[in-house]
Amino acid sequence: MPAMDYSTIAELYDVYVQAEVDVPFFLQEAQYCHKVLELTAGTGRLSLPLLQAGIPLACLDSSPEMLAVLRRKLQDKELSAPLYEMDLCHFSLPDKFDLIIIPFNAFAEVTQPALQKQALATIHSHLTEEGHLICTLHNPAIRLRQCDGQIHWRGKYALPDQAGSLLLSTLENYEPDHQLVQGFQFYELYAADGTIQSKRFVEIQFFVHTRESFETLACSQGYVVTTLYGDYARNEFQAEASPFMIWVLGKR
Numbered sequence: 001m002p003a004m005d006y007s008t009i010a011e012l013y014d015v016y017v018q019a020e021v022d023v024p025f026f027l028q029e030a031q032y033c034h035k036v037l038e039l040t041a042g043t044g045r046l047s048l049p050l051l052q053a054g055i056p057l058a059c060l061d062s063s064p065e066m067l068a069v070l071r072r073k074l075q076d077k078e079l080s081a082p083l084y085e086m087d088l089c090h091f092s093l094p095d096k097f098d099l100i101i102i103p104f105n106a107f108a109e110v111t112q113p114a115l116q117k118q119a120l121a122t123i124h125s126h127l128t129e130e131g132h133l134i135c136t137l138h139n140p141a142i143r144l145r146q147c148d149g150q151i152h153w154r155g156k157y158a159l160p161d162q163a164g165s166l167l168l169s170t171l172e173n174y175e176p177d178h179q180l181v182q183g184f185q186f187y188e189l190y191a192a193d194g195t196i197q198s199k200r201f202v203e204i205q206f207f208v209h210t211r212e213s214f215e216t217l218a219c220s221q222g223y224v225v226t227t228l229y230g231d232y233a234r235n236e237f238q239a240e241a242s243p244f245m246i247w248v249l250g251k252r
Contacts, residue, residue: 003109004185004204006042010065012187013043015166016157022103022136023049025232025246029134030055030099037097037126039088040106044070051079060084060091089119091126098131105138105244108206111180113217116207120221124251132226133249135218139230139242140208147174147181164191172204179208211237211245223249 006013026046030036034056041047041059043066050057051074059081061067067083074080084093088102089110100123110116123133146152154168167190172183182205189197209217215225226249229235230242237245 003111003206005202006063007065008200008202009185009187010043010063010069012166013066014045014069015159016155016168017045019045019104022046022232025234026050026101026103026134027053027055029101030057033097033099035095035097035099037093037095037100039100039102039123040104040109041070041083042066042104044073046101046103047081048073048077048079051081052077058082058084058093058095058097060086060088060093062087089115089122091122093126096126096128096131098128100127100131100133102133102135105136105206107135108137108209111205111207116217117221120218120223124222127251129251131251133223133247135214135247135249137209137214137245137247139237139239139245140210141240142243144174144181144208146170147172147183149173151186159189162192164189164197166190170204174208179210179213181206181208209245211239214245214247218247218249219252222252224252226250 030050036055036057038047038057038059041061047057047059064085067085071083110119151169151171154170157166159166167188169186170183172181174181185202185204187200191197228237229246230237231244
């Protein structure tokens with residue numbers, strides 16, 4: 001099972017994913033780089049502000065539907081970037097990069113340990129000798145609080161052109177023996193007058209990395225930990241309080 005079938009929600013993704021908290025962080029990290037690769041670029045939530053700031057960015061994602069949305073945005077804004085429809089674990093590009101980023105906790109969507117190793121090895125081979133990988137992950141102490149087998153309300157979001165509203169909720173369960181969260185996202189679409197138009201759900205799963213397990217994994221693939229932040233303000237990681245684990249990894 002893939003982590004999530006983005007083909008079914010690509011046209012809705014930008015409606016409910018509007019986070020900008022990490023944008024200043026990545027703008028600063030990338031500002032002096034010669035070549036940057038964004039993995040799991042999706043519809044360009046982060047790609048667009050990086051490109052608008054003049055960052056020399058290439059974008060990779062495995063979903064043709066998500067990349068189609070990004071391609072339209074680039075055309076609308078008269079921006080350009082190489083777009084690669086490839087899998088995070090097995091990509092092969094002609095260039096090497098001084099910065100590769102996996103934003104928005106997306107590495108957790110690689111749920112098989114063997115593929116996690118393959119992904120990190122593939123990324124390692126695409127870094128320059130002085131290059132860095134920034135991999136962002138949830139802090140399990142915080143994220144797992146919502147993985148209790150109950151339905152959680154995520155929000156009501158306005159559809160484009162005042163076409164109505166999207167209501168989003170989730171249900172997630174944690175399997176500690178496999179370090180795996182499995183569940184569903186539920187989408188309800190309503191017209192402007194409140195009448196329901198459609199419902200759909202998408203199965204989701206993601207791997208829960210602890211600080212210790214991810215550091216062991218990264219070191220096994222030739223990385224050294226340069227920095228571990230707990231948030232995008234660059235505060236030191238606190239195991240019981242930080243919302244994220246933001247790993248900055250160099251080549252050993």
